[in-house]
Amino acid sequence: MSDPKAARFPWGLTVASLFALGLLVSLGGWQVQRLQWKQDLIARAEAAAGLPPVSLEALAQMPDPEFRTAVLACDFQNQPYVELQSIQDGQPGVRLISSCDGWLVDLGFVPEAVSARPAQQPAAIPAITAQARRVEAPGAFAPPPEGNRFYARDSGAMSRTLGVEGPVRPYVLFATGSAWPQWQALTPSAPPAAFSNNHLGYALTWFGLALALVGFYIALLRRKLTS
Known part of the structure; x- marks a missing residue:
């Protein structure tokens, strides 16, 4: 049973x-x-915040330069840039992306309402500082760029548009100083390091x-x- x-x-x-x-x-x-x-x-970001800025040459020798600050001596006022559609503090706008010695450089945010762009300057500006941050490649369904306007942070496509030679780096330098001090509409900023x-x-x-x-x-x- x-x-x-x-x-x-x-x-x-x-x-x-x-x-x-x-x-x-x-x-x-x-x-x-x-x-x-x-x-x-978080520990790496906090440790890097207390270190002095380095040159781009020294930055390139680091196996993982994320969060390190570098000094940029490029004349951004007299070289091309592309615009990346973005939102900052709930406000639509674009981020200006240029290059410096083979690195992509995010120069900062400009509100969408500001349509004017500064004219080229005859003299170079002082060096600025920028923070290296790792960026992820966009997904397969990311919208393609339209001329000079990008809708995803596609480092490869941006590098080709700007004529950057060499391999595409997985890092972008985010300016922490203004490349156009006289242009108040530009707000340089790095992604916040205060991670949740x-x-x-x-x-x-x-x-x-x-x-x-x-x-x-x-x-x-x-x-x-x-x-």
Whole structure:
């Protein structure tokens, strides 16, 4: 005679619960890995903030120059740039992208309402500083550029448009000083280094859901086998 309890054992529920438990634990573990990565990123940014600026030649020799500040001596007022559609503080506009000794340089944000661009200047301006930041390649569905106007930070296409020779670097130099001091519409800025770090909370949430699932399964199993 077969065991009636074995016949009532919820195999389907067990398999589904094990699958869900594995998924929740995996998501929790992934957030723990993200936490470690984010803490390392924040530590690197804070350490780099206290270091003096270096030359572009020294920057190019670093295996990972992200967050380091470099001195740029290029005459941005008398060389071409492209415009990247952007939003800053809720305001639409563009970021002007130029180049300096083989590096792409983000010169800053200009509001969309400002249509005028400064005329070229006969004299070079003083050197400015810029911070190296890693940028990701745009996705396959990113809109293509329209002439001088870009809608995604496509470093390869921008380099070709600007005539930058050599391999495309995975970093962009974000100016922290103005290439046009007399042009108030241009706001140079680097991406904020104050990274949000909520990964521990996310990990605890996923692991908490996993424990709740285990408790729910045990309670349901007991009820099933004792009914």
